[in-house]
Amino acid sequence: LTEMDIFFGCLMLFLGLEVGRRVIGWSLTLVSIVLILYSLYGFVIPGHFGHGGFDLEAVVTQVYAGMEGYYGLSAKMMIQYVAPFILMGAFLEKSGAGDFFIRLAFALTRNTVGGPAKAAVIGSALLGSISGSAVANVSSTGVLTIPMMKKVGYRPHVAGAIEAAASTGGQIMPPIMGAVAFLMAEFTQIPYLTIVTVATGPIILYYITLMAFIHFEAKKHNIGQMKDHHIPSARTVCSEGWHFFVAIMVIIVIMAFGYSPGMSALGGIITLIVIHSIKSRKVDFKMLYEAMVLGGRYSLGIGSLVGCIGIILSLVGLTGVGLKLSWLFTTLANGSPLVAILLVGLISMILGMGLASGPAYIVTAIAVGPALADMGFPLMTAHFIMMWFSIDSEITPPVGLASIVGAGIANADPMKTMFTAFKYAKALYILPILFYYRPALLLQSSLFDIALTFVTVMLGLIAFAAVWENYLMRRTTLLERILLLGGALLLFIPGHIWDFAGIGLFIIVYCLQRYYCPAGFRQTA
Numbered sequence: 208l209t210e211m212d213i214f215f216g217c218l219m220l221f222l223g224l225e226v227g228r229r230v231i232g233w234s235l236t237l238v239s240i241v242l243i244l245y246s247l248y249g250f251v252i253p254g255h256f257g258h259g260g261f262d263l264e265a266v267v268t269q270v271y272a273g274m275e276g277y278y279g280l281s282a283k284m285m286i287q288y289v290a291p292f293i294l295m296g297a298f299l300e301k302s303g304a305g306d307f308f309i310r311l312a313f314a315l316t317r318n319t320v321g322g323p324a325k326a327a328v329i330g331s332a333l334l335g336s337i338s339g340s341a342v343a344n345v346s347s348t349g350v351l352t353i354p355m356m357k358k359v360g361y362r363p364h365v366a367g368a369i370e371a372a373a374s375t376g377g378q379i380m381p382p383i384m385g386a387v388a389f390l391m392a393e394f395t396q397i398p399y400l401t402i403v404t405v406a407t408g409p410i411i412l413y414y415i416t417l418m419a420f421i422h423f424e425a426k427k428h429n430i431g432q433m434k435d436h437h438i439p440s441a442r443t444v445c446s447e448g449w450h451f452f453v454a455i456m457v458i459i460v461i462m463a464f465g466y467s468p469g470m471s472a473l474g475g476i477i478t479l480i481v482i483h484s485i486k487s488r489k490v491d492f493k494m495l496y497e498a499m500v501l502g503g504r505y506s507l508g509i510g511s512l513v514g515c516i517g518i519i520l521s522l523v524g525l526t527g528v529g530l531k532l533s534w535l536f537t538t539l540a541n542g543s544p545l546v547a548i549l550l551v552g553l554i555s556m557i558l559g560m561g562l563a564s565g566p567a568y569i570v571t572a573i574a575v576g577p578a579l580a581d582m583g584f585p586l587m588t589a590h591f592i593m594m595w596f597s598i599d600s601e602i603t604p605p606v607g608l609a610s611i612v613g614a615g616i617a618n619a620d621p622m623k624t625m626f627t628a629f630k631y632a633k634a635l636y637i638l639p640i641l642f643y644y645r646p647a648l649l650l651q652s653s654l655f656d657i658a659l660t661f662v663t664v665m666l667g668l669i670a671f672a673a674v675w676e677n678y679l680m681r682r683t684t685l686l687e688r689i690l691l692l693g694g695a696l697l698l699f700i701p702g703h704i705w706d707f708a709g710i711g712l713f714i715i716v717y718c719l720q721r722y723y724c725p726a727g728f729r730q731t732a
Contacts, residue, residue, distance in 0.1 A: 208264060208272060216267035223277065223514025230511040235570075239518040246522050256531055269521045276521035281513045281569060288389035289565050290506050291472035295383075295458070297502035298476050299451060300347070301494050302483050307448035308333040309351050314441040321425030323355035324366070328373040328417055332410075335377010336384060341564075341601040341609035343505075344374035349616045357617065360430040364620055367613030368602075368627035369421060375601045375609055375632060376413050378564035379594060381406050382459050387564050389468045391590050394572055399462055405587065405649050408661055409595070409638050412648075416634040416668040423676035450482035512566045520573055533578035540582065547582055548592060548640050551575050555596035556603055567597035587649055588642050595639045602628040602635075630675060634668055637699070645701050663706045666713050667698030680720040690716050 208216070220243070228236040243266065245252075250260035270276035299305070312330035316322040330352065335344045349370040356366035379387060381403045388406065392399045424430070457478045461471035484490045523529040536554075540547035555571040571593045579589040601609040607625040614624035641648055647660035670691045673679040677688065694712030697705045 208268060212272065213264055213267055216271035217263070219271050219277065219514075220267070220518070223518060226511045227515035230508060231515075235512065235515045235519075235566075239515045242519055242522040242526075242528075245528065246526050249526060255534070256528070258526055261525065265525070266522070269525045270518050273521060275517075275524055277514060277517040279517060280520055281516035281566075284390055284393060284565070284569065285510055285513055288393070288468050289386045289509055291469045292383055292386045293505045293509060294499070294502035295472045295475050297505055298479055298498040299454070301498040301501060302451075302479055303448070304451045305334060305347050307444065307451055309348055310439070311441060311444045311448070313355075313438050314444045317438045321359070321361070321421050321430050323352055323359055324361060324369050324421045324425065325418060327352035327356065327370050328414060328421065331370065331373035331377045332380050332414060333377075335374055336380035336382065341371070341374040341378055341598070342612050344377050345370050345609050345612045345616070348374065349613055353613065353616045360428060361424070362619075363617040364614065364623040364627055365424065367615075367617035367619050367624040368610060368631055369417075370616075371602050371607070371609040371613040371624065371628040372417055372631040373414075374613075375598055375628075375635070376410060376417065378598050378601075379406060380410050382455065386468070387568055387594060390565055390568055391594060394576070395586050395590055397587060399468075400459075403459075405591070408650070408657075409591075409642070409648055412638060412661070412665055412668060413632075413634040415665055416672055417631055419669045419672040420631045420633075420676060423672060423678040427676060427678045427682070450479065450486065453482060454479040509566070516566060516569060519570065523573060529573065529577065532574060533581060536575055536578040537581060540578075542582070544582065544584070544643055545640065547579065547584075548643060551579070551592055552596045552599070552636065552639065555593060556600045564594075564598045567600065568594050571597045584643065585646070585651070587651070588646065591642050591649060592639045595635060595642075599632070599635055602632055604629060633671065633675070637668065637671070638664075641699060645699075659703070659706060663698045663709065667695045667709060670695040670698065670709075670713055670716075679716065681724065683716075683720070684725060687716050687719055 224236050224239055227239070246261050246266050247263070248260060249256075249258035251257075273279070309326070309330045312326040312328075312333070313322070315329060316325040319325055327348065330348050331344050334348055335341065349367070353366045353370055356369065357363055361369070378384070381388070384403065384406060388399055388402045391397065391402050395402075454475045458471045458475040461474045462468070466474075480490075480495065483494070536547070536550060539550060551571070554575055555567065572590065576589060576593065579592070580586070584592075601607065602625065604622065604625040607621075607628065610625040610628045611621045613619075613628070614621040617624070638648070641664060645660050645664065646652060647656045648664065650657055652660070673683065674688050674691045674695065677683050679687070679691070683691065690712050694709045694716070697709030697712065700709075
């Protein structure tokens with residue numbers, strides 16, 4: 208490189224760091240700065256993590272002029288996978304999909320206990336799959352669902368926490384999964400449709416657990432149904448917005464025929480525009496313009512991460528620190544898969560502070576993916592563990608950006624909201640552990656084992672929620688809580704003997720709750 212190249216390379220490094228700092232804060236920016244300093248001054252570090260050091264020209268060449276930095280994997284994934292679906296999400300939002308999904312969710316839950324909270328779960332799951340951002344999801348759906356939850360009796364911090372937990376799960380909700388499915392397909396070379404199929408069961412379990420927490424909370428505090436009689440039926444709502452589901456189905460069909468993600472997103476956008484124009488009997492040019500502007504703004508928000516991620520990926524390769532981190536990771540795990548999974552959870556939470564699911568997954572996969580492979584984790588299992596853990600920083604204290612946004616809408620204490628969301632999203636922390644010990648959750652077994660595992664893990668998660676909430680069909684006694692906790696743990700342990708033992712304990716508690724009410728325990732079933 209010439210001196211002028213070095214100058215502009217340094218300028219680009221600075222701009223990449225500054226753009227990242229302005230959009231996502233200091234978390235990823237500081238990691239990038241530390242790696243730059245490590246590349247330049249690694250010779251001052253003693254021991255295994257030291258290296259000979261690289262001059263400024265080598266660092267600039269790697270990041271600015273090499274194919275692993277600004278113009279490498281991060282840019283490729285953002286352009287090919289994330290940006291098209293950000294644009295698709297913008298078209299859905301501007302054409303009224305967000306309002307439709309929320310109305311449909313309220314229609315489906317209008318006659319249920321704690322209906323607004325359950326509507327938040329359904330609406331956030333539908334929208335989150337497309338948007339891929341928990342913060343954006345909370346901001347768009349929370350302004351409708353959180354006030355309704357407070358209106359029927361949910362405490363403010365609980366309302367904000369429910370919306371944050373529901374929106375966080377939406378990032379890995381099939382069929383789009385916020386584009387993270389395409390990123391996994393790129394890393395693993397596993398077909399997109401296979402990833403989406405495997406992801407369906409675990410996310411259903413996550414939302415069943417969240418619904419259980421919500422239901423127990425509503426019954427425990429006598430939170431009733433929605434009193435608004437103006438909510439239309441689900442059939443009426445679907446008759447007005449069925450074309451949104453058609454556009455999503457077109458995406459899946461195009462992908463099934465082997466076309467690129469960009470082509471499938473384009474097909475969905477065109478389908479949406481055509482059907483919207485037919486229904487309204489005109490081409491809404493204002494909507495098209497606003498959707499493209501919104502898509503551009505959302506793309507800039509995600510694209511601002513490319514600089515910092517490019518710096519990290521290129522300098523990890525230049526310095527060899529990736530291999531050293533893998534060595535350290537393997538050493539700390541000491542051959543224990545459980546310790547390795549817990550370390551992945553800790554590392555991904557730190558690396559994923561303030562990031563959307565896609566970029567957080569990329570960083571996590573680069574940081575710990577090779578170490579999991581060296582320890583013998585199956586490829587699918589390792590990447591599903593990393594993908595699930597990569598979204599937990601959205602709600603986990605002390606960062607929890609989705610929880611903070613939910614607390615702001617609910618006028619609640621942010622830290623209290625974060626800890627409550629952490630409680631409600633317990634399946635987000637339990638299921639990645641079970642992915643390794645119960646591979647049937649990822650469809651890696653016979654049909655009988657898959658069905659039995661799904662049922663037993665679901666019962667285990669419901670029992671765990673009942674223990675945490677101290678409620679099943681009424682408030683639980685100490686003995687019932689102990690039995691439920693033991694049943695939950697047995698249902699998580701692989702093996703048919705443990706499955707049936709856990710089911711037995713769950714049935715015992717169910718019968719006690721249904722047919723026996725000790726003095727002082729009001730029956731509320």
